Amino acid sequence: MDKVIIADNLSLAYSNNETIINKVSFSINSGNFIFITGASGSGKSTLLKSLYGALKPKEGSLVVGGVELRGVSGSKLNFLRKHIGIVFQDYKLIKEWTIEKNIMLPLIINGYEKTVTQNQVDSLLKHVRLKHQAGKYPLELSGGEQQRVAMARALSHNPILILADEPTGNLDDYSSQLIWNLLEGANTQLKTTLSL
Amino acid sequence: MKSIKNHLSLVIALLSILFSLQVFIIVDRSIDSYKENLATTYSVVVVSNKRVEDKVIMQANKIVAEVSVLTPDSVIQRLNTGMTKKNMELLKLTLPKFYKIKLTHYPTPKEIQKLTKNLLSNKSITKVESFSHNHDITYKLLLLFKSVITVFSASIFIVTILLIFKELKIWQFKHNERMSIMGLFGAPTWLRSAVLFRLSIVDALIASALAFALFSYLSSSAWILTQFDYIGIKIVIFDPLYDFLVLLGVAIFLSIMLASMIVLGHKEEV
Numbered sequence: 001m002d003k004v005i006i007a008d009n010l011s012l013a014y015s016n017n018e019t020i021i022n023k024v025s026f027s028i029n030s031g032n033f034i035f036i037t038g039a040s041g042s043g044k045s046t047l048l049k050s051l052y053g054a055l056k057p058k059e060g061s062l063v064v065g066g067v068e069l070r071g072v073s074g075s076k077l078n079f080l081r082k083h084i085g086i087v088f089q090d091y092k093l094i095k096e097w098t099i100e101k102n103i104m105l106p107l108i109i110n111g112y113e114k115t116v117t118q119n120q121v122d123s124l125l126k127h128v129r130l131k132h133q134a135g136k137y138p139l140e141l142s143g144g145e146q147q148r149v150a151m152a153r154a155l156s157h158n159p160i161l162i163l164a165d166e167p168t169g170n171l172d173d174y175s176s177q178l179i180w181n182l183l184e185g186a187n188t189q190l191k192t193t194l195s196l
Numbered sequence: 197m198k199s200i201k202n203h204l205s206l207v208i209a210l211l212s213i214l215f216s217l218q219v220f221i222i223v224d225r226s227i228d229s230y231k232e233n234l235a236t237t238y239s240v241v242v243v244s245n246k247r248v249e250d251k252v253i254m255q256a257n258k259i260v261a262e263v264s265v266l267t268p269d270s271v272i273q274r275l276n277t278g279m280t281k282k283n284m285e286l287l288k289l290t291l292p293k294f295y296k297i298k299l300t301h302y303p304t305p306k307e308i309q310k311l312t313k314n315l316l317s318n319k320s321i322t323k324v325e326s327f328s329h330n331h332d333i334t335y336k337l338l339l340l341f342k343s344v345i346t347v348f349s350a351s352i353f354i355v356t357i358l359l360i361f362k363e364l365k366i367w368q369f370k371h372n373e374r375m376s377i378m379g380l381f382g383a384p385t386w387l388r389s390a391v392l393f394r395l396s397i398v399d400a401l402i403a404s405a406l407a408f409a410l411f412s413y414l415s416s417s418a419w420i421l422t423q424f425d426y427i428g429i430k431i432v433i434f435d436p437l438y439d440f441l442v443l444l445g446v447a448i449f450l451s452i453m454l455a456s457m458i459v460l461g462h463k464e465e466v
Contacts, residue, residue: 052380074385081382094374109383153381 002030004161005051009060012043012050020046023060030160033187048165052086053077065160082110085154087164091146093138099149100125100134106157124152128182144175151182162186203399209360210403210450214443216352218411221439223345225431226424227338231302233428234334238302241266242295242315243323256314259299259307266294292322305332360454367392368458375462389459396451404444412436 005028012021020043028034038044049055050062050069057070067080085106093102103124107117125131128148130141138146147167154162164183168176242253250263268291279287303311308331312324375388414420415433424431 054380078379078382078384081380083382086380092377092380094377096374105378105383106381109378109381109387 003027004030004032004065006063007060008062010050010057010062011059012046012055013058014046014055019058021050025060031187033184045165048163051163052081052084082106082157083159084161084163085157085159087147087150087154087162087167089166089169091138091143091150093146093149093153095138098135098137099130099141102138102149103152103156105153106159110157112157120156121152124156128152128178142175144171144178147171147175147179148182151179155182155186158189203395203402205363205366206360206396206399206451206454207403207406209356209363210400210447211406213353213356213450214403214407214447215410216349216356217446218407218434218439218443220345220349221442222431222433223342226427226429227342229429229431230427231338235299235302238299238327238331240297240299240308240311240327241325242297242321243325244293244295244318244320245322246320247293248295248318248320252318253295253297253315256318257307257311259301259303259311260297261300262298264296264298266296268294302335303331305335360450364454364457367454368461371458372462375459385459388462389455392455392458393452396455397448400444400447400451404440404447407443407447408436408440411439 005026007027008025009023010021010025011019011023013019036044036047046055050057051064053064053069053072056072060070062069065080065083067076069077069080072080093099094105097105100121103121104117107120112120122131125134128151130145130148130152133141133145138149141149147170151167154164162183167183168179171179242248253263254260268288299311305328308326308328312326315321315324371392374391378388411434420433424433
């Protein structure tokens with residue numbers, strides 16, 4: 001089975017040099033659905049940031065989707081990010097864009113054709129039950145709706161890996177259930193899902 | 197309305213820079229034209245005890261354009277108190293020779309000094325009258341005027357650039373989040389900054405178009421043309437092709453610099 005993530009003696013620290021993750025080694029296979037749990041401040045978000053390259057390894061090696069992240073160049077990092085999907089606790093939607101355009105973002109970046117992009121976005125909007133809100137802006141939606149938009153965006157380009165940082169942390173039960181269903185659905189299509 | 201507000205601040209800043217630039221160009225042209233007028237009326241008078249060939253005077257300095265002999269006939273006529281023709285011819289021979297020199301352009305004080313020195317090195321030439329006192333006053337006045345306009349235009353330019361830097365901070369704030377989010381999904385720098393460059397080029401085009409309209413109107417304004425007539429200056433106040441291209445080029449250059457500084461100053465949020 002292919003390994004999507006390989007960490008070898010990985011240490012992570014922020015600019016103040018305080019080590020948050022100290023010499024951990026693990027690997028994750030393609031198709032796995034992984035939960036990482038831990039006490040507050042234990043380094044879950046730090047680990048997640050390192051997996052999409054927002055935080056570079058201080059020591060050791062971290063390979064995600066075949067890309068070594070220690071000393072990674074800007075272009076290689078962009079290449080990795082084009083093939084993964086990220087769902088943030090605070091949604092990180094572009095406020096000036098409609099939700100339709102927000103979902104299109106990964107498809108635009110990956111250079112998909114306009115018709116393919118539009119079809120994919122329409123399909124995802126139906127899937128997350130927001131077709132009737134396509135022309136609205138993120139701030140016009142509730143938290144649960146915004147997170148569904150963020151999920152749709154993360155799935156739009158069929159990524160090899162989905163990283164979700166407490167995706168249901170701020171949501172009510174109904175929205176949370178919807179999100180988990182979406183993540184399970186995504187995992188059964190042979191993607192790896194990592195959730196904190 | 198939101199779209200107009202987005203564009204207004206940079207357009208106004210660019211327009212003030214373009215305005216000061218074009219005013220500087222117009223004043224520069226006016227001064228050059230005035231100097232040309234002065235050059236046609238200004239001349240240097242050379243006095244020599246012997247006949248000096250025109251060629252010799254022309255070779256004294258490359259700014260000498262034309263040499264003509266000033267005949268002393270009018271002077272002799274005044275002195276004629278019953279002299280015979282023979283005596284008058286003798287007088288003509290003994291009087292000094294006068295030459296009038298026209299120059300290629302209105303000279304600087306240094307050029308006049310050099311010309312005078314070169315001419316006086318010829319032993320036959322006894323005096324060079326450059327009317328330097330009046331010349332210096334006029335020249336310094338033109339220099340002062342040009343310096344004042346340069347300082348004025350530069351001040352407007354600097355103040356406006358500072359305003360643009362402030363605008364840059366606002367743009368950075370507005371676009372930082374969007375650029376960071378795009379970066380998290382692998383967008384290359386050019387794609388993240390495409391919106392910025394598009395906005396800034398549109399603003400450059402708007403500012404240039406407004407400057408074009410303003411100066412086209414001013415260049416055909418009867419009042420403006422009358423003022424130039426009073427001074428005796430004939431210039432092209434605003435060349436619709438050349439001047440517009442200069443203004444457009446400056447506006448686009450400044451806008452692209454602003455957008456580039458925002459892109460370079462962007463830091464990904466961790």
